[in-house]
Every structure is written in structure tokens, then in C-alpha cells.
Amino acid sequence: MNILEVQNLKKYFATQKAVDDISLQIGQGSIFGLLGPNGAGKTTLIRMITGIFYPDSGNILFKGKNFEPENDARFIGYMPEERGLYKKMKIGEQALYLARLKGLSRHDAMHKIKDWFKRLEMDSWWNKKVEDLSKGMGQKLQFVITVLHEPDLIILDEPFSGLDPVNANLIKDEIYRLSQKGTTIIFSTHRMEQVEEICRHIVLVNKGKKILDGTVEGIKHDFKENLFGIQLETLPARTANASFETISTRGNELLVRINEGYKPNDVLSHFIDSGSSVVSFREILPSLNDIFIKLVEGTPTSRQFEKISA
């Protein structure tokens, strides 16, 4: 079942088509990657999903029903890219206030805050103010506040920016833990290596349009260029063969592209027949980073302002 379905969503601003006819589905319990270069429309899309903006047209279905920000907000946790907290407010009170705004009772909120603070070793923070925290600590607090009310859908906009590896891992583990409990997570970023590691399903947006939609594995297969790496015990003098082209050689390892009409077996048999002993043979799939750059390349690096007549 899809927890969130977005149908033909549009949001035009005075000078930009921020989101231009985007549709997507997000399955319950999945970790979903929303990718795109800066200014692609990710934040606008998220703001519509969180009920901050109204779409110009299109539908948002949340749990199969039309999304109503007022009632559904409590099932959504949103951590914006630019972290926001009251600097002068005590941390405990702040967490309590924001949790209660989400609709939790005082008692429930208190209980959950204590729980989370204990688990992430934030016990001693209760009476401190946000301005006393380091950037990383602030991030941790923001994450706790986002997930405190046990939302069914958590939207994280660049959650790891500014976190050191230890704390990033801590948050990552919590994300996995929540995902296992059935929480759906939307993960918006332009850091591809994190997406590859965490997400199963991704959507790539650019200039307000969806340009890619699928599982990480599937997309990698769609974009594979028949590249294989072959490590040999000794490099033969001549490697040329009709079945492949050599792209590069590093030490005893060759990077080859298999030509149209041939199979990996043809390459292997060539080397076996020619008497070279093969140490390893593996398919090289493109990284999401490569795919991203390939798809986004050629479009201007930053969005241009345009005149919208709508």
C-alpha cells in the first residue's frame, strides 16, 4: 500500500515553475530518496507534502485519502534543511512545546522526550538553551523533535549535513530502526553516496520535472554501459578482441566494455582461451552519482528565471 501518492502536482511561482507536473508513489515502510540538484524543486515539493504550501493543481493522497494538512500534520514529521529552533528557549520545554503542537498530550510528550533523550544520551540537556549547543548537537535535537510524535511519514531534508561521522551513524541507525518499525522515510538530498547506501527507491527531479523514478538497483541496471572489470594474473601482450573494447588498464586489471551482440562469457572465454588466468571478473554498475551527473549535465547548473504565464 502506498502511504503517499502525488498526482500531477504543480506549483508555479512568479518567475519559476518550481514543481511542474510531478507524480510519484511512496510505499509504506520504504526509505525513499528524493534527489535533485540545488533549486530543482525538492523543497517546494516537500512543502506541499507537509501542507506548508497549497499546490496550484494536482492531488496529494495520504494513506489513500485526500491530504488534509490540519488533520494529517500529526502523522508527518518534517526536518527542514535549514534547522529551526528557538535559540533562547530551554531544550526540554522546546521539545515539549513542539511535540504538543503536533497534537500530543503533555503526559505522552513528556514520556517520549525522556525516552529519546535517554537513548541519544541527551539527558543533561533539559535545562540548557539551544544557543549553548554545538551545530551537531542542535542537529541531533532537531532530529529527535522531528520523530518524537511517532509520525508515519518522516521527511528529512539533508539530515546529515554538518554532522560528524559518529553522530551521522547514530542518526542513520535510528532511521533504520524507525524504518523497521514500519515508518516511511523520505530522504531529500543531493549527496548520492548516502542515497545509495540508505534508499531503496528514488526519484530524481530537475527543473521542476521528474526525470527518473525506480529502485536503486533497477536504475543502475537501466543505465549500465556493459562495463566489466577483469583482473588477470599477468597481463597478456595483446588484449584486443571483437567481443569487447578496452577502456583502461590499471595494473593487472582491465576495464572493458562488451560490444553489442556479445555476452560476458565471450570475454571470459577469450581470456581463458588465450591462456591468461582470470583472478576476478565483475560487472561495473554506474554509481548514482554518475547517473545523476549524466542526466543533469548539459542543463544550466543553476535555474534561470523565466517568465511564467499561467
Added chain:
Amino acid sequence: MNKIILIIKREFLTLVRKRTFIIGTILFPLLYLGLIFGTGYIADKSKEDLSVAVIDKSGYFTEAALAKLNQDDTLNKLTLVNVPEDILRDRYDSLGYNGYVVIPATLDWRKGLDSLSFNTNKTYGIGATVPVERKLNRLWDEIKNDSLGIDAGKKTILATSKINLKILNIKNRAADSQSATIIGYVCGFLMYLILLLYGSQVMMGVTEEKTNRIAEVVVSSVKPFQLMVGKIIGIGMVALTQFLIWIACIFIIYNAGRFGGQQGGMLTNTVESIQRVFTSVNILLVVCCFIFYMLAGFFFYSSLYAAIGSAINEDMREAQSLSFPITMLVIFSIMLMTPAISNPSSPLAVWTSIIPFSSPIVMMARVPFGVPNTVPIWQLALSMALLIGGFMLTTWFAARIYRTGILMYGKKPSWKEMMKWAFRK
């Protein structure tokens, strides 16, 4: 609705717990009183005491008369000198005089002098020279009285027998124009300060939420309108609390003084003057009206300030230039207050106390003069109704700017752009 209450509570508690609120509540009345008494004291202490040499060619001024005059009135010493005028002109300074006058020989007690020069090397202000003139005239009066043969008894009759005009409102005998004027000024100025101070508090609070990006987190749980209204009501409650604390203090001092202060002294004097003011004006009505106009006026202005707060970014200079038109409205209202107090029934006073933007200040200046005599019920009711309508309109207008502005970063918008935000679908 529940969420608005949470927001109001947070705003209220955050502000009330701040040290500035406690200090402001205690210090403001002290400063206010200090300003009134302090300036009076300083003005009294800084009077100039001049020493004036008098060359008398007419023979009217005698040494004995001058000595008696200096004894009766110690400010400004007049000394009869017997030196030629041209010598005194060069040397009056070194002789210890601030200046000198030359009474001409032609002086006649029946005609007096149109103009007598006070010769000096400095230009003294009227604050210094009027007492000298008064002193000379005091002596001159004696001379005239003697010449006319008026004795001490007749002199008393001349000095004290006068007709004094006093205003008596026959419908409301307690109403006293002097007390009303004082209360009117105090109410008007207090309203002015509350509107400006708490209005800018709202503006800064909104800007803080925007630049901290907390707005984005909160707006994903509540509507922007709820966040804005919650903030305004919360801060409005703080203003109300502060005002009620002041009223309670006055009430306590008043009662404590009335029951415990038979011994006299300054406290009793204060109490007496407060009592006089209280009994001459319907104080309950004034306090109730003040609370209404304070809250309604605050909602009227603070929603506009909130809209501006949502439009600006970190830079406080942007805030100043954008909020200038709003601040001008408040300042303009206080300028309208003075003529309204001197003529509380004039058309200017009536209409400016009905039009929403100036009504909180001008109407509060008029109410102490009495309802329903000076301010008919229909005027008060119309003014209140229009102000309620006015703040609903500004809140609606501001909310539309706010919901766009609070999430809009980058360049400062112009008023024109903000209008576009307000009136688009």
C-alpha cells in the same frame, strides 16, 4: 484552537519570564514619575540669578526701596550705583554685575517706560529676564501706589479682588476639566508607548521566528494564521498584565495611604491628589475603556507589524524602512491628541477619535472628560465598532502577507510586492 492556546501560552511565558519585563514593569512608573518631578526640579534649580546695576537719573528709585525689594525677593539682585554711564559700560563686568539699566530722567510715573534696555554682553533668555522685569515692576507698582495715594488696605483690594472663571459641568458635577486633562494626557501617552513598544516586539518576534527557520517547523504543524494570531494575542496578554500590575499598584498605594497615612507627609499628599483626580473622573470607565482600546489598538497595529516582520530578513534597517508608514500613523495620532484634549468636542477630536487608526489614542484622551456628556455614547460605540472592524481587516490583510513572507527568503520585498501577496488568490 487548542494549538493557538499553546502558542499564546508560550509567547506569554517567554516574555513574562524575561528579566526585561520585570525591570520594565517596576522601572517604567519610577522613570515616568522621575521624568515629571526631575525636570521640574532641574528647571527650578537652574534658574539664573542676575546681579543688575541700576543708574537712576529720574530720582524715583531709592536705595532703601531697592534694599527692601531685594529682601522680599532674593532672586536677581538690583543695586543702585552712582557712577557715570560710560564708566559702568566698560567696567560693570569687573564690578561683579551681569548687566545694567539706565533709568532715564524723563521717566514719569503716569506713563511708565515703553522700553528699557538691559545692557549686557550676553543674550539672556526670557527665563532669566522676565523675573528681572517683574521685579522692576513690583517696585514701580509701589511708586505708582504711593503717587496715587493708595494705602495698604486699598492695595490688598486691588490685588485680590478678581473674577475667576471655572468650568462646572451641570450634568456631571464631579467632572473637572483639569483632572480630565491630566488623565487624558497620561492615557494618550501610555497608549502611544504601549502601541509602539509592544508593536515592535511583535515585529521582532516574527522576524526572529523567520530567520531562525523555526517558522518552517511550526508551520508544518499549525496554520500560519494560527502562529501569527497566537503570537499577537500572547504579546497582547503581556501588555495587559503589565497594565493591570500598574493599576493594582496605584490601588494598593491609594488604599494603604488612605487607611494608614493620617500622619501626613508626602504619601498622604500623593494620596490626596490621587483621590481628587479619582473622584472627579469616572475612573472605572476610564480603566475599562483603556483596556479595550489598548487591546483593540494593539491588535490593529501589531498585525501590521507582524506582516512587516514576516517580510524582512536579518537586517533591522529593512524593518525600519518598511515599518516607517505604520510608525508614522502612531506618531500622527499622538500629534492629534493635543488639540483633541484642549477642545474635546471639536469636530477634529470627534472624527479622529472615531477613525480606527487614531481612535485608540485620541478617544482615550477624550474619555476622561466624561461619558456621555463630552463623548456621547454613539461616538464611543461607533469608535469601538470601527476599531474592531479595523483590526479584523488588518489581521486578515496581514495574515495574507504573513503566510507568504514567513517562508520567503532573499531580497526585501517592496510594499507593492507585499500588496500583491495580500490580494492574490
